[in-house]
Amino acid sequence: MTKGVQNVSQVQIKVDNLNLWYGEKQALKNISMQIPKNSVTALIGPSGCGKSTFLRCLNRMNDLVKNCRIEGKISIEEKDIYGPDVDVVDLRKKVGMVFQKPNPFPMSIFDNVAYGPRIHGADRKDLDSIVEQALRSAAIWEETSDRLKSPALSLSGGQQQRLCIARTLAVKPRTILFDEPTSALDPISTARIEDLIMDLKKDYTIVIVTHNMQQAARISDYTGFFLMGKLIEFGQTRQIFQNPQEQSTEDYITGRFG
């Protein structure tokens, strides 16, 4: 059953009856949802509810997990991403991912951003403008333009995370997945990343996993609540946070859980 958001004008990601097992343990149960294009969708729920597992299905990161089995269908831009003709490297180029802890490569700021375009065959003469554009889009150009050859690891945590976002943007994805992108950052860096995410939705479809309910409320257009591997409720963020339809959603977001 598809929960919540129906009849959206443009669907970027369509999930139908997704089930996932790690060995014998079923981690996702009959997930169906439609994620609208150029929007921010937040996935919330207690630890172990399946939200990160679900996120990782969207760019087939779970393929790397041993004993992981998936049933159901995920279409991105109307293409079945688990279809036999799908090039996973190409999929991950289109569906970028930013992780919980900033993970810049141990190389210069420039090379971090240029890394993706290089392996995807970008022309050397285009690299300068690709890097500049990506750093500008990630709102970190002003802070790095005069030290592009410095090690990325010399940046602060918040700057490193924005650099990682720039690295993701450099390969021109259409969807970006964020897995708790600010949980390791201070409030000021968090606010900058949140502003950035809201700005990026003009050009990208964004799905974010967060434990921070206020963050989900602040930055997302749609919210999905996961519990014990099920998508309990999916709808407009305004509705979920003011008038959830399911008691367990209400209990979770009002902190009555447990």
Place this chain on the structure above:
Amino acid sequence: MAREQYVKQLDLLRESIFSLGEIVELAFKDSMVAVIDLDVELAAKTLALEAEVNNLEEEIESSIFDILALQQPMASDLRLVVSALKITADLRRILGLSMNIAKIPGKIEGKHIKPLVDTKKMSDIATYMLENSLQAFKTQDVELARVAASRDEEVDMLFYAVWVELIEMMAKDTSIISKATYLLFLIRYIERIADHCCNICESVIYLATAEKIKLN
């Protein structure tokens, strides 16, 4: 249960609104008795309730700001806090209007210019609306809130009927203008109290359903 202190804060907020409602209800009922009977003593007792309401209103507001700033309420909790803030404002206005009513007996010398039959009817309906809007808040009873608010139309009709009657009386006998003007004020106050009861009913419906509707 998680967040026990927070849940207690919300319960306390609810209780405070009930208490405020009870005092305001008492103030309105007594002010009406005082004005109909021209009972100056009861009027003075009613006027003394204002200080109590002011204190309680301050406590409620402070508790609402604490909950908003420190607990970040969501979903039905958020709706409770928003409704509590709005209901407090409506109750405060009802109290203010009741105080205006209670001041009238001190200004009228002798008897009323006419028996206050329709005015008493207006006040009975407004009292019903106040009691039941508060009861609907207690029980989050949407149907009761709708029924209570639906009586506003009767109050409005009586208001216009008494208004016309008083204007006609003044046109015929200018010596009663002073006393009649107080009665015009009186029916206006009751009519406004009924409107605030409708607002409370709207807040109850928002609290229970998240639906924002206009009832008057």
